[in-house]
Amino acid sequence: MNDKLSKNPAVSIRAKLLAHAKRHGEDFQRVLTRYAVERLLFRLGQTEEAKRYVLKGAMLFVTWPEHVFRSTGDLDLLGQGDPHPEALSERFARICQVRFPSDGIVFDRATLKVGAIREIDKYQGACISLAADLAGARIPLQIDIGFGDRVHPEPKRGIFPSLLPDLPPANILMYPPETVVAEKFEAMIRFGEANSRIKDFYDVWITTRIFSFDLVNVVKAVGGTLWDPGARIWRNR
Structure with missing residues (x-):
């Protein structure tokens, strides 16, 4: 790591991220969010909690070969284990405690809040808010x-790339x-003609362009998602 980052990493990294935003014509706050997500995932990967959470959603696209990225402010994860807000609060507090001074970022545990996500009076997950x-x-x-949610094939560990080459990526x-x-x-079927989420169709198109699929695995994945009794497609039926 170079001397500048070693002496004052937070100030230096903030300047580098601002330069990155200007160079690529991106919103600086979005770049900061992307960086914070990256460093939170890095800390997750350093803990025992890494085996409990699987990256999904728009941030997953950052890891794909063509580095497809849809600007987003949210991080989506699939969780395993105790889903209750109290347990999640304890786990993410531990993740925030992981020290890595070289990346300059501090996650404020005092701002950590966990709320339940409910649909038709059923617990479906949690929403965590946090400030860095x-x-x-x-x-x-x-x-x-x-x-x-069912996942097929089994999730594997992979690299979430760092915005700055001086820093280790998340695994x-x-x-x-x-x-x-x-x-x-499943979302296309659930919403039917009312589906205005063009991104669902785009995501399927881009995914099939990037990856070569084993049809058997695709059929198993679709079947597992559609026929899971807890799937959202059946909740209103």
């Missing part, structure tokens, strides 16, 4: 965690592309 600080820049984060469990397709397909 990078050299005086406040970065709010939202983490949506779902439970009980975490990730959704397989087959399950990405399966969940998008």
Whole structure:
């Protein structure tokens, strides 16, 4: 790591991220959010909690070969184990405690709040809000965690790339592309003609462009998602 980052990492990294935002024509706050998510995932990967959470959603696309990225402020995870807000609060507090001074970011445990996500009076997951600080820049984060979804094939650990080459990337469990397709397909069926989420169709298209699929695995993934008794497609029936 170079001397600048070693001497004053937070200030130096903030300046580097601002330069990155200007160079790529991106919103600086979005870049800060992307960086905070990356460093939170890095800390997750350093703990025993890494085996309990699987990356999904728009942030997953950052890890794909063509680095597809849809600007988003949220982090989506599939959780395993105790889903209650109290347990999640304890786990994420431990993740926030992981020290890595070289990346300059501090996650404020005092801002950690966990709320239940409910649908038709049924517990479906949790929404975590958290704030981070990078050299005086406040970065709010939202983490949506779902439970009980079937994943096929089994999730494997992969690299979530760092925005800055001086820093080690996160190594975490990730959704397989087959399950990405399966969940998008389920959303298309569930919403039917009322589906205005063009991104579902786009995501299936881009996924099939990037990956070569084993049809057997795709069929198993779609079947597992659609025929899971707890799947959202059946909750109103």
